[in-house]
Amino acid sequence: MKPLWHRLYQSGIGDVVPAELLQHAVQTQHAAVDLLRGDHEIDWQGFPVHRGLRWMRAVAKLEIVTRSVHEVETRVLFSYGFAEAPKIEVSGSKIPWSGIPAGVPLRGWWLTWRLEEIGPQAVALGFETNGPVFPRNLLVFDAGLAIPGSDNRNKDRDGRGIAFLDWFDWREVGEDLVDELSAFMLALKAITIAVR
């Protein structure tokens, strides 16, 4: 990162302002723009944000305390940048926040959160498990989009995000299908989430 040079002038009332003074102000402004562009990138609003993965808008880790096909109790180990800390919701008939019917394939566990800072999200998730058991179909959604694929934001939902962690297994009981926790749900101990 290069230094930002500036020079102070002294003058009195009635003195002529030298053009050099103002031109140096222009050069200082150029240096400030270059400085900000140096380790930043311009975001969707035209503002500089830190480049790279090291600076995150929100980070949290939550531990799973109890689990079932009806409710998951979690404990937040640390959380930063969230207006509502991440939690696991069980989708019964509808996908959280969307109102969209969940249906059989999407009945399972959802991670939901709400950021303090609104705007598009880039989300990464980490899973602490009891052995090598993986989520079968991890899906992450920016719930702030007006409609999928659109650049328009829904102001009521902006900052919210959801991730489908895994679907339930099923077991036949008579003519009914009964939900059961999947191997991943049973093995999952904690989730780390980072949002840029």
Added chain:
Amino acid sequence: MRKSIEQFVAGEPLPAAKINSLVGSSEEVAIAAAREHNRSGLHIHMRFEFAIGVFVFDGSWALEFGDRMSLLSAGADWIEVAIDLSDAALVAPTTIGLIATTDWGEECVYDTPSVSGRTVTTKIYLRTSRRSPTGCMVIAVGRRRDE
């Protein structure tokens, strides 16, 4: 955030518009800088990420790039890593989390990290059922003591 296009030359008239343009473009810089920095220039956001490692498979797993992270041992579908906490300890043994993905973009899972002194070790499992990965990126985030 634009660069000022004004030029100030001795002897030329100095309309207020040129001064106002310079003030306006300088204000744009100040607004832009204030979004992620406080008045003393420090970053507003806390930095939770503190260690990173990129591992590649070329016959065996090796560390390609690492900052406070090293490779202890590896198998066909797992790597065991050590994370250095010598500059700042964790608030609690539970306040560290990993995010790991293979070069196919598939998520990895890991065992509960074991904290011993200023070193954290854990075993990361790579998903190999769909396709064999030849790379893995691991990021450690956590709450550490202000030392």
